[in-house]
Amino acid sequence: MRELKMEYERLRHIFVTVFLYNFAVFMVIPAITDATMLALCPGKDECSLAIYLSGFQQAVTGLGSLMVMPVVGNLSDSYGRKALLTLPMILTILPLAILACGRTKYFFYGYYALKTLTAMFCEGSVLSLSLAYVADNISESRRSSAFGILSGVGSSAFLCGTLTSRFISTQSTFKVSAFVAILATLYMRFFLPDSSCNIDSTSCSKLIPSKTKRIGNGVVDDSCPKIQIGKRIPSIDDMIHLLKTSLIFRQAAIVAFFTNLAEGGLREALL
Numbered sequence: 001m002r003e004l005k006m007e008y009e010r011l012r013h014i015f016v017t018v019f020l021y022n023f024a025v026f027m028v029i030p031a032i033t034d035a036t037m038l039a040l041c042p043g044k045d046e047c048s049l050a051i052y053l054s055g056f057q058q059a060v061t062g063l064g065s066l067m068v069m070p071v072v073g074n075l076s077d078s079y080g081r082k083a084l085l086t087l088p089m090i091l092t093i094l095p096l097a098i099l100a101c102g103r104t105k106y107f108f109y110g111y112y113a114l115k116t117l118t119a120m121f122c123e124g125s126v127l128s129l130s131l132a133y134v135a136d137n138i139s140e141s142r143r144s145s146a147f148g149i150l151s152g153v154g155s156s157a158f159l160c161g162t163l164t165s166r167f168i169s170t171q172s173t174f175k176v177s178a179f180v181a182i183l184a185t186l187y188m189r190f191f192l193p194d195s196s197c198n199i200d201s202t203s204c205s206k207l208i209p210s211k212t213k214r215i216g217n218g219v220v221d222d223s224c225p226k227i228q229i230g231k232r233i234p235s236i237d238d239m240i241h242l243l244k245t246s247l248i249f250r251q252a253a254i255v256a257f258f259t260n261l262a263e264g265g266l267r268e269a270l271l
Contacts, residue, residue, distance in 0.1 A: 020184035039108035064120025
């Protein structure tokens with residue numbers, strides 16, 4: 001019991017960080033609709049330009065995240081979760097600060113361009129790095145429950161953020177959101193202990209079936225011929241190979257795809 005308490009105490013700072021970050025991000029979802037309509041189609045009830053821009057942004061963000069997320073994961077294995085968490089959390093502040101300064105057409109286009117670029121790195125990276133941090137700091141038998149708690153923290157932040165935005169003005173929403181995002185970054189930098197994960201060939205072999213190649217009369221085991229652990233930037237072929245050879249990873253990817261599809265539909269419904 002004491003060991004369990006100590007393990008979860010090590011995670012309390014990542015839980016607070018995730019709550020503050022998600023609170024800042026989800027808080028602007030109800031307000032961004034009003035800001036978009038005011039900037040692009042003032043005085044109108046419908047705006048086709050906003051729909052086109054939103055669709056383009058989501059497409060670019062999705063493709064960019066597909067390319068960037070494996071790189072972020074590999075770099076966090078080498079340089080630590082905290083160092084890699086810092087960058088997306090700082091980048092999240094910048095678009096919010098733009099709309100906090102003004103909501104005219106030029107401010108909105110500045111927000112849109114910066115948000116499209118930063119979202120390729122920020123969308124999903126904080127969650128994935130937080131999950132990796134939790135996995136680094138808790139025993140394998142308790143990881144599922146810890147992941148569930150982290151998910152609950154994110155959901156509670158979503159609820160609190162959207163409720164808070166209903167009670168303050170649109171202009172104040174972006175200011176408060178930017179302030180909370182800054183607070184989350186500072187809290188993470190000052191209070192979150194660093195964590196790193198040393199990956200070896202054993203963890204790789206759990207996902208990818210071992211392959212062998214014969215050299216002369218001897219047999220040499222080549223556990224991970226495609227995914228090289230020391231490689232910093234995995235290629236598209238590496239990811240495709242992993243999907244083809246690992247049933248567990250493929251099933252997890254399918255579940256993640258439909259989960260994010262449902263969450264995306266929910267977010268668009270809120271808009």
